[in-house]
Amino acid sequence: MTRVLSCIQPTGDVHLGNYLGALRNWVSGQHQADVFHGIVDLHALTITDQPHVLGERTLHLAAVLFAVGLDPNKATVFVQSHVPEHNQLGWVMECLVSYGELSRMTQFKDKSAKREAEFVSAGLFTYPALQAADILLYDADEVPVGDDQRQHVEITRDIAVRFNSRFGETFVIPRAVTPKVGARVMDLQQPTSKMSKSSDGDAGIIYLLEDPSSIAKKFKRAVTDSENEVRYDRNNKPGVSNLLDILSACTGETPESLASKYTQYGSLKTDTGDAVVATLTPIRERASELLQDKAELARLLAVGADRARSVAMKTLSRAYDAIGLLRP
Numbered sequence: 001m002t003r004v005l006s007c008i009q010p011t012g013d014v015h016l017g018n019y020l021g022a023l024r025n026w027v028s029g030q031h032q033a034d035v036f037h038g039i040v041d042l043h044a045l046t047i048t049d050q051p052h053v054l055g056e057r058t059l060h061l062a063a064v065l066f067a068v069g070l071d072p073n074k075a076t077v078f079v080q081s082h083v084p085e086h087n088q089l090g091w092v093m094e095c096l097v098s099y100g101e102l103s104r105m106t107q108f109k110d111k112s113a114k115r116e117a118e119f120v121s122a123g124l125f126t127y128p129a130l131q132a133a134d135i136l137l138y139d140a141d142e143v144p145v146g147d148d149q150r151q152h153v154e155i156t157r158d159i160a161v162r163f164n165s166r167f168g169e170t171f172v173i174p175r176a177v178t179p180k181v182g183a184r185v186m187d188l189q190q191p192t193s194k195m196s197k198s199s200d201g202d203a204g205i206i207y208l209l210e211d212p213s214s215i216a217k218k219f220k221r222a223v224t225d226s227e228n229e230v231r232y233d234r235n236n237k238p239g240v241s242n243l244l245d246i247l248s249a250c251t252g253e254t255p256e257s258l259a260s261k262y263t264q265y266g267s268l269k270t271d272t273g274d275a276v277v278a279t280l281t282p283i284r285e286r287a288s289e290l291l292q293d294k295a296e297l298a299r300l301l302a303v304g305a306d307r308a309r310s311v312a313m314k315t316l317s318r319a320y321d322a323i324g325l326l327r328p
């Protein structure tokens with residue numbers, strides 16, 4: 001069976017765009033492949049400067065992942081820092097990637113430029129080496145990533161090929177694959193930009209665990225246009241089309257056929273808000289149950305960490321042996 005690895009950083013709250021665009025496909029994907037999902041807290045550490053934030057975010061994200069339907073008996077959901085092999089192989093990866101290669105990573109250039117006046121950690125620079133460890137530890141065949149992460153999967157392949165030719169066949173060479181994308185959800189206030197944790201203000205963002213009255217309010221205030229025709233036309237009517245796309249993702253009907261049922265923006269907004277509430281309610285309820293039962297959440301994460309470790313330990317050992325480190 002194909003082994004698939006995807007990881008997500010515990011930064012910011014999960015929103016409707018994450019869910020309809022990606023997480024929902026993780027849930028169906030668990031029936032089609034052997035999937036590993038890491039919550040990569042050590043990656044988030046590269047830009048973390050406050051105490052006691054990361055752990056809470058990690059727990060929250062874990063609750064969301066289980067609440068949306070990842071089944072601990074099918075999918076391996078684990079926290080990166082619970083599997084120390086990531087750090088161990090991460091160092092090996094650092095020694096197999098060059099300064100020049102890391103310097104060419106566009107994500108590092110962008111992130112460090114944005115942090116001009118702030119602390120730029122060495123971890124931000126060596127980040128792709130840790131990511132390579134994440135991927136290679138699990139003998140992943142496929143890594144579904146967006147365009148912003150393709151370069152990191154490429155460098156992982158380069159490192160794996162280099163390791164295998166220097167020290168002998170050890171790692172599976174992973175492929176970056178384009179994830180099946182669900183709906184492309186745009187910001188409700190700025191329907192030409194994607195709904196994103198980095199937008200300023202959150203009037204245009206629907207959080208996965210947001211309460212229903214707040215969701216309804218945000219949909220009522222969603223930006224549309226000054227016409228009064230409900231038509232699916234992403235270029236000329238981004239606000240209305242976004243509502244139709246969201247409603248379509250929640251109901252399974254096509255946006256075009258939905259458009260034909262509405263003559264007024266008001267009722268489209270109300271119905272879309274209602275459909276989103278109906279979709280998110282069971283998720284919110286399950287997540288809050290889990291967040292109130294920390295022992296159960298910890299148990300689920302321990303199941304994931306055990307399974308992840310049993311794979312990761314073997315791979316790390318294989319790598320150490322290939323290099324020929326003196327074993328204790």
Ligand code: TRP
Pocket residue numbers: 005006007008009040043130131134135143145149152
């Ligand atoms: N770098 C990825 C991001 O910023 C997160 C990530 C870390 C990742 N390790 C990974 C993604 C391994 C895929 C595979 O989104």
